[in-house]
Amino acid sequence: MTSVAAGAASSRRAGPSTLAVRAIDLLLLGVLGASVAGVVALAEQWGAPLREAVPIDLSPSALPGYTLLSLSRGLAAYGLSLAFTLVVGTLAARSRRAERVLIPMLDIGQGIPVLGFLPGLVLGMVALFPRTNVGLELACVVMIFTGQVWNMAFSFYGSLKAVPTEMYEVARLHGFSRWKTFRTVELPSAVIGLVWNSMMSMAGGWFFLTVNEAFVLGGRDFRLPGVGSYMAVAIERGDTRAMVWAVVAMTVMIVAVDQLLWRPLVVWSQKFRVEETGSGEAPTSWVVSLLGRSRLLRRIRRSLRRAREEARARAAARGALPGAGASRSGVLRASAALLGGVLAAAAALWGMLRLGGLLVRVPVREWGVLGLALGATALRAAGALALAVLWTVPVGILLGRSRTWSRRLQPVIQIVASFPAPMLYPLVTAALLFAGAPFGGIAAVLMVLGAQWYVLFNVLAGASAIPGDLGEAADVYRVSGFRRFLTLDLPAVFPFLVTGLVTAAGGAWNASIVAETLVFRGRELTTFGLGSLITRATHDGNFPLLAAGVLTMSLALVLLNRTVWRRLYRLAATRYALNR
């Protein structure tokens, strides 16, 4: 029936050279040129002198430029995260001693409310570079970095630890260099997890980016030109058209990054999959298929391959290479390690002293308020998560049952999850205020606005992974409706739900810092909580209170991770695991 049409299509595609093939090659050259121009423009922005306040142009024609600036910050932060991940992950996996120090550090880093450190970071960086934009730009990049690096580092470290010893033995037996071991043994086993976590990290990064670009501390304006500040100014002036434009620009950027960067990377990473006989289907990317049709690339690839083969042949002709430089003397390495340890200890001691100095200036009464505020925000976070669970679990399970729908929706939710929620706060707040909700409640909704998608995403993934035979067993024995939900669906998605909730909880706590206080149409809305306390301390330049607030939140989060989440993880891994 359809075979005639299919035949025609395939024979057309089989033609020797088509317009599309030529077009993709031209496009590739265009992209190359544009990147060069972009780097030059970026250098100008970084080198520009630091001004009192950056004027933001609200005309839509200025927006593409702002968007590209934001994108470059996101990418720079990601590059930094990747470098940190590779170095720290390798160190922790290779050396017992490094592992003992680094892993608890990563664990704590993962738990702390990054936004609380924003003021200190910005002030410090600006003090370092008082004359140019470099300080502010660096602060922004480092901020995003601290928001996204932890899960990447953990994933990489975990993958390296899971490399079978035999692989290392093979590498040693054949005298692989350090670099070759990394390339042929370690990277392939880590790459799938790393790409996946990179996507998640980058998505989280936009949140910090928009907050950071629009940062104002007390009377000082630390704004950077970008989509985040564009949106902030638009909100300040109540310019709805500009707000819509900003949302559109952000969406375009996120979709473009997803389609042009992550999808191709995911497809590429599949070649490292340890084959488990074709279960599930291979991810696809239109970019990869387009690139696959490019003659230019094909030719380049082929000549590269040839060059490599020739080089190898030449090396073989010359005889085996002498062993890569023998290891340096142990004494040198030991003394370097000692020096590093001493420096780190000194830095830690100095930091503790400074922190102690700040904390003793917080009056006892304030500590009591901090405790109450912690309780308020904890309640709000719990309520927000409950809200998220209430709608995402049924919806995720319903959608996950249909293979077509879950396949279609997963990439969409991934993109929605990447969208920085603070950009939507004013719109949501306006709607909820109009409906008569109190701001205390609205803040809870705002806190979970960005985080809920992680729950939905995970539940959807869990529901579509429910084995078909269990579904059939439920069908045959007429287990339906709510009973089916309780016996089959909920237990099956439970491990996924926990994973999603952990991410969402971290996000909600972090968001409390920007969600509990909001300037809306010139009016300041605020509700009692740890987040608003931190915001107020930042605003007033009350650094002792700020330090105490951030410390309280950090400790609370680490404690929550150690007790509630870890216990739920264990339950999920033992009772509700589906590997039978």
Added chain:
Amino acid sequence: MSAAPPAIAAVSGVRKTFLDESGRERVILEGVDFEVRKGEVVAVLGPSGCGKSTLLRILIGLIAPTAGRVLAHGLPLSGIHAGAALVFQSFALFPWLSVEENVRIGLTGRDLPEADAAARVHDVIARVGLSGHERATPKELSGGMKQRVGIARALVSGPELLCMDEPFSALDVMTAELLRAEVYRLWSDGDTGLSSVLLVTHLIEEAVTLADRIVVLGANPGTVRREIPNTLPHPREPRNPEFLRMVEKIHDAVTGVHLPEEAPAPAPALPGRVAIGPFVPLPPATVGEMLGLLEILADHGGEMDLFDVDALTEWDFGRTIAVVKAAELLDLVDTPKNRVLLTDPGRALVAAAPREKPLLFRRQLLGLGTFVTVVRALARREDASVRGEEVRDMLAERLPNEATSVLFETLVNWGRFAQLLDYDAPGDELALFGGRAGDADA
């Protein structure tokens, strides 16, 4: 038969199609008539992929057919068959529920007083020999015990029809034999209220051990090919000569279905063109398996009985058939009746040095239109390479009833060994070996 009361479950003229991963329609079942009568044990026998599990699921209402009628006691079936229970190959137990709770799933929707329900659960757990394990979770149980839970869950509601989908395939041989005997005992006791059993299997001995009637299914698309009554008295002893004769009879039937006597008609030579062999599907066998078959034949004087080959290789029967068919297609063996003979090219291939084997194998491949067509298409290209997707499209178009991706995999496997084709899986790029047709021939 027409005078008898209507069958417990029946299908007539059933057709079922699925969309495969690339969105192409594949016919799984075509024109199938089948019924389970009162008081019988019936087995559906066929190689994997012939649609026998699909037939079972249509019969009890788990899957709707694309066309055809499904009847329960002579009435059109809607929803799940009320008197049917199902035992799964993979057990399909809920890992978070205890044995007792899993068995109780079988009583869902029957409004029983709590005491009754508890008593029935307790009773059926004792019947399958799991007393004392009520509180255990499936993770703590061995495979055989898990399937006992599966059987208990199926029997607890007192169904009239027990369906079993490859129920013992995931178990070791000893456990499988034990459970087979117990299932027969549970059915023949009559205590469970069970009237009929439907067994879906790819093991001939299993079908002969349990069934009163054996239905042989053919593949691509699945159709009922033969129906053989089995009147051997119980208990059936696998080493009994009569049992062996019955197994042989079924073997013949399966072979007749899957290795037909008549050779495929050669394609007529077109004037002005070199005649190329027929464009036929490639049976899903690897070169390694074919070479293994040839070695075994050579070790046994170049001629063997098909069933001896099957017994010796320890492949399941469907696999043995596929390998023999593939070797026959390449003219490496011949199969008169149930014999497998080594041909001259087959002998030459066995005797050849490792370096020579690919060349000899390539000669055989180029007798197949399927390969000649692909190689010619590649040679026409400027760089002698083509995207795999195009080749799969072509295969799907010319052989619409086959699983395209499996076909492509086989094509690549054979082509690589023959040093005819080169395939780069990440780039999905199929190329002539060595880049140019000329190189490959030189």
